[in-house]
Amino acid sequence: MPLLELDSVTVDYRTSRGTIRAVEDVSFSLEKGKTLGLAGESGSGKSTLGLSLMRLVPYPGVIVNGHIRINQTDVTELPEPRMRSVRGGKVAYIFQDPMTSLNPVKRISAHFLELIRTHEPNTSKEEALERAKTMLRDLGILPERINDYPHQFSGGMRQRIMIGLAIVLNPDLVIADEPTTALDVIVQAKILDLLENLRKIYGMALIIISHDLSIILERCDKIIVMYAGHMFEYASSLELHRNPRHPYTQGLLQSIPNIELVDQKLAAIPGSPPNMLNPPTGCRFWPRCSYVMEICRTKEPPLIDTGHNHLVRCFRYHEG
């Protein structure tokens, strides 16, 4: 039984200037204990998709279609009070910016206490503090520092505290939205190693949302490449690295510099991502695609299974 199942999820932002379909018809599933990477550029809908899993899409965003099942429970239909126990308890979210995600006037202990005792009202204060301290130790932060305020920690430590807050209730699924974008490489590597170790210890599933395909290729079992709200490609990271099928994925992989290669020639994808208020008809990538065919301009390509559980949304793999 998969832990998470998405069935043709569609999310709209109903703005005064028109409806923006930020995520369209996304379906996938995720097994317990696995890591999934959501890759895409700004505006690809990856964060909206992540937020919709917790039903946290900000106004004016609405999940207009589809079902999201977590442990067989359809969260799209849960009433708000029950949804609240899912958030933080079963599914946790790590936000991008550790500087603004912690309350600056509250001690770290207060953050942990509030979280633990909201979800588990029977826990005593001492017990909750003890758990928080154990968590800090796992994160590589001295437990004595539990009574410090957020500003007393560095960016990397704050992000570790955010991770601690996300997993202290032992959720089944953790969604990390650009968890290391604001951090330096050495700290980034440390945080990602930490997430990986904790995932193994606590046995949770992990979704990493990032614009940085290098991180995702390095850290995830499965990868979804998003573009303009559409799922363009889905494959295991090994498969995606060896056989990228979608022209967009191919272009993306050729445009990431790799420090291990000598005299690397970087390719560029011409043009720029579409305006989502007025996306192109047919395939959303055709204005930038070097393999564009007549059909691409008018018809939207379906997701095609090319074998080995490798899905791609492109007419080049369409037969007949």
Add this chain to the structure above:
Amino acid sequence: MILDTTILSDVSDTMKGKGLSEIVKVEHLKKYFPVQKSFLEQFFVRKRSYVKAVDDVTFSVKKGEVFTLAGESGCGKTTTGRVIIRLLEPTAGEICFNGVDITKLTGEKLRLLRRKMQIIFQDPYASLNPRMRIVDAVGHPLEVHGLAKGEEKKKMVSEVLEKVELTPPEQFINLFPHQLSGGQRQRVALARSIILKPEFMVADEPVSMIDVSLRTTLIDLMLSFKKELGLTYLFITHDLAVAKYISDRIAIMYLGRIIEMGHKESLFSNPTHPYTQALLAAIPVPNPERKAKRIELTGQVPSAIDIPTGCRFHPRCPYKKDKCSEKEPLVTEVEKEHFVACHLINSGNE
């Protein structure tokens, strides 16, 4: 205009005379920022403390190359760039441009120098005035320097917009920044910085806020100006993968000082300073079949107010010895034009 020609002839004379290949030379450059004292400290604490953002940096940039300053946030790379083009006053040290000492230039001479040195900033959302049309933003330097206005300005702006591939220029010239995407804005910023035909450009993280699929075109465009406009770049970045792609030579900074510097081939094939090694090992490699080998660094970057004694990296260094905390390491040339400041390298020579 008289001043202009004197400076320029000064410059060309020295170049002819000595066959100078260095466009910018920086020696023992320091930039300290005083720390604001609290109300009480003003009465009771006599000693002033400083953030030593740049603390004795020496290097030179050769004509026509891309020289990169790389390092983590807070290492002083941006401050160095800004001091070199005199956006910030250096605390100590010397900056030479085309063989002329520009450290103390003021007034009209400084203004004329600014035509030759330009900067492009990281955030194209912040570096363009939201209330200025593209034609005015890009043409502003022309007006400031009294080179062109009105129709002539418009014509020059169109030309330069074409150079940065915002075509057709008529379509962009009357727009406001908010009508452009991030990538287009950065091209506008680039257009503004090349309109005065500078010789030297400081590019401070110009692509780090741009989407991956658009980065390559922007980088390639910037590199094409090396030949086309005879530009030399001082590139500032935290991203060593990008640095490797575009640079000729790279200097790694840590806590206000260059700890390793060399040609990129030499630096990447033979990283010698433990910090450089850790930095390279931490970079994600887009290949799931290769498992990362990390070098663990303890602790975090110390404050630039209170720099550690001896080698400033010693509190985090996995290989530290006794003398690392006592003596500052000397700079050693390990390969041709590959310099390292580390006691582990020095020890063989002593």
